[in-house]
Amino acid sequence: MENGALSPDRIARIRAGLRQWFAENARDLPWRRTRDPYAILVSEVMLQQTQVDRVLPYYERFLQCFPTVAALAAAPTAEVIRLWSGLGYNRRAVNLQRAAKAVVDEHGGEFPADPAILRTLPGIGAYTAGAVAAFAFERDVAFLDTNMRRVVNRVVFGADPAPEAKVLEAAQALVPPGEGWAWNQALIEFGALQCTARRPACVVCPLQSECAAFPVVQTVLAANAKAIRPSSSAPFEQTSRYFRGRIVEALRGLPAHDESGIDLSQLGPQVREGFSAADLPWLRGLVDGLQRDGLAVIAEESPPYEAGEDATLSRTRVRLP
Numbered sequence: 212m213e214n215g216a217l218s219p220d221r222i223a224r225i226r227a228g229l230r231q232w233f234a235e236n237a238r239d240l241p242w243r244r245t246r247d248p249y250a251i252l253v254s255e256v257m258l259q260q261t262q263v264d265r266v267l268p269y270y271e272r273f274l275q276c277f278p279t280v281a282a283l284a285a286a287p288t289a290e291v292i293r294l295w296s297g298l299g300y301n302r303r304a305v306n307l308q309r310a311a312k313a314v315v316d317e318h319g320g321e322f323p324a325d326p327a328i329l330r331t332l333p334g335i336g337a338y339t340a341g342a343v344a345a346f347a348f349e350r351d352v353a354f355l356d357t358n359m360r361r362v363v364n365r366v367v368f369g370a371d372p373a374p375e376a377k378v379l380e381a382a383q384a385l386v387p388p389g390e391g392w393a394w395n396q397a398l399i400e401f402g403a404l405q406c407t408a409r410r411p412a413c414v415v416c417p418l419q420s421e422c423a424a425f426p427v428v429q430t431v432l433a434a435n436a437k438a439i440r441p442s443s444s445a446p447f448e449q450t451s452r453y454f455r456g457r458i459v460e461a462l463r464g465l466p467a468h469d470e471s472g473i474d475l476s477q478l479g480p481q482v483r484e485g486f487s488a489a490d491l492p493w494l495r496g497l498v499d500g501l502q503r504d505g506l507a508v509i510a511e512e513s514p515p516y517e518a519g520e521d522a523t524l525s526r527t528r529v530r531l532p
């Protein structure tokens with residue numbers, strides 16, 4: 212198999228193989244039963260960095276609470292963050308609502324179908340714009356998340372990573388005209404179930420004879436696994452992301468309509484074991500970051516905060532937006 216070469220015959224064989232595989236293996240997922248761009252966007256944002264099984268109950272619940280883009284745009288941000296509780300990466304909730312507000316304010320409540328315009332919405336990158344264009348508006352566009360990139364890379368270019376632009380060009384060439392929806396769904400499913408990162412099922416793969424990575428991908432993966440050394444990075448429980456999550460979790464626990472918030476000195480012990488006044492500047496730094504990301508609000512500062520003054524810091528109160 213010549214790496215990178217995509218003749219019309221080869222394209223046809225790859226398309227036929229993947230179509231057949233998808234017909235036999237596609238999961239019945241709720242976002243595959245709708246063409247509502249708002250519901251598609253909700254599913255795509257939730258599926259970023261989160262497994263399908265975990266997303267399913269959140270997706271249903273979210274659409275029950277906020278059934279339309281207008282409902283989400285008008286909701287209190289604190290309510291949106293509360294509903295996101297447990298799904299992780301809370302910034303996604305805030306960005307999703309920002310995108311909903313932009314659709315309402317700048318597009319009259321109607322989602323644009325053009326991926327270039329979708330990309331102008333807050334928090335919407337190339338992948339999500341392509342996904343909404345393909346899955347809501349059935350556009351014949353190519354877009355790549357990690358799984359899709361891996362599949363196209365392996366099949367067309369081999370086991371070693373090819374330049375992003377080349378992979379995207381190949382992905383676009385493979386989209387069958389008029390089948391943007393089904394093709395991209397198939398590519399995502401194939402990457403999730405068949406051509407996985409660490410254990411691709413090459414032996415029973417319908418694309419085996421077309422795949423530029425077969426059979427070397429197995430050797431490369433085995434060599435990579437051997438080369439992996441124990442990581443020296445800090446455990447997750449010591450990272451800023453972990454503590455940011457703990458702060459948002461504590462703020463979610465505050466009474467829903469109480470806007471007075473919680474004092475940093477009371478919040479600290481809920482966030483970090485052994486919290487002391489010396490940790491207040493650290494906590495304040497995290498809260499400032501959350502405020503910048505739209506996940507928290509400094510409800511009260513009296514007198515105004517000055518860095519390094521513990522007494523002042525302890526009078527800072529914070530709440531959900």
Ligand code: SF4
Binds near residue numbers: 366407416424
């Ligand atoms: S042969 Fe293996 S690497 Fe190639 S597409 Fe199939 S599962 Fe992926």
